[in-house]
Amino acid sequence: METIKLDIVSGDYQNGIKEAAHILKKGGIVAIPTETVYGLAASAYSDDAISRVFKAKGRPQDNPLIVHICDMKMLEKVATDIPDEAYALAEKFWPGPLTMVLKKSDSVAQSVSAGLKTVAVRMPEEKAARDIIEKSGLPLAAPSANVSGSPSPTTAEHVISDLDGKIDAVVIGNGCKIGVESTVLSIFDGKASILRPGAVTAEEIEQLLGKVDVDKAVLEEPKSSEKVSSPGMKYKHYAPKTETFLVEGSIQAFVNFVNKKDNALAICFEEESHLISSEKIVYGEMSDKKTLAHNLFSALREADNFKKESIYIHAPDKAGVGLAVYNRLIRAAAFRVIKL
DSSP: OOOEEEESSSSOHHHHHHHHHHHHHTTOOEEEOOSSSOEEEEETTOHHHHHHHHHHHTOOTTSOOEEEOSSHHHHHHHEESOOHHHHHHHHHHOSSSEEEEEEEOTTSOGGGGTTOSEEEEEOOSOHHHHHHHHHHTSOEEOOBSSSTTSOOOOSHHHHHHHHTTTSSEEEEOSOOSSOSOOEEEEEETTEEEEEEOOSSOHHHHHHHHSOOEEOGGGTSOOOTTOOOSSTTSSSOOSOOSSEEEEEESOHHHHHHHHTTOSSEEEEEOGGGGGGOOSOEEEOOOTTOHHHHHHHHHHHHHHHGGGOOSEEEEEOOOSSTTHHHHHHHHHHHTTTOEEEO
């Protein structure tokens, strides 16, 4: 299969959007840019199209997908019994990096929700994504456009590296400004729970809804037999091929630790980089969680190029967007955490 490259930056924007929509309407699968990461999109109404997404990614069938919409009318086509809290959240955070888990309508393919009675839905901020959805007339189920388990793609080049020849097309956009997947929030019976942290933080949601729980699976490994309502909860994700460890501790403790390691790579903060004698990748300043999030997946992808025996990543604290970064890192490290 030849993967068509649709350049909407240096090429014709409208023709690129039109062609992507046309492929999707025919049951094809297309990698599209969003503000979080690139998504591998297919019609949320078609089990056949969704099966192609799972096959291209090598994704487990029990891992649900997020449905992307372009307006509130489309929300009411894919979800039912929508609570008032969801409309309030949509008013504040949509379009944007917030996904809500709601009751699924019968129109959504069963494979999207891995057999659950719920559906995860969001309205992306990225204009190109919304334009493709609108032009196709379809809600689009779209997990990250990468080989399952590897670091999520934040550029078209990442997508092409993983999926060239396996998908119908990739839309070449400007890259993803946030860099980690959306916050996933479950809302049932007046109770809100974060299933996956992202750029919309627990603190921001609490300003609107009051108390918000954080699911234990955000920081712990669920049992293999446990059904999950959100992507990114159950499996090892975002991982380099090199054995990876997450390290908690102060700057000095981390520096002392990694400087004693042979044939290792450090993924570190700007403030400590000059103290580290081993090869390293700097992914941002310790206090700048948004930059850490933006650079995270590119750093994880770059890490394998060093061909080291092991990778040690300095963990940020879990406040604000730091929780999203930590959540991705603990999965990249397969829950191997070293506390100094």
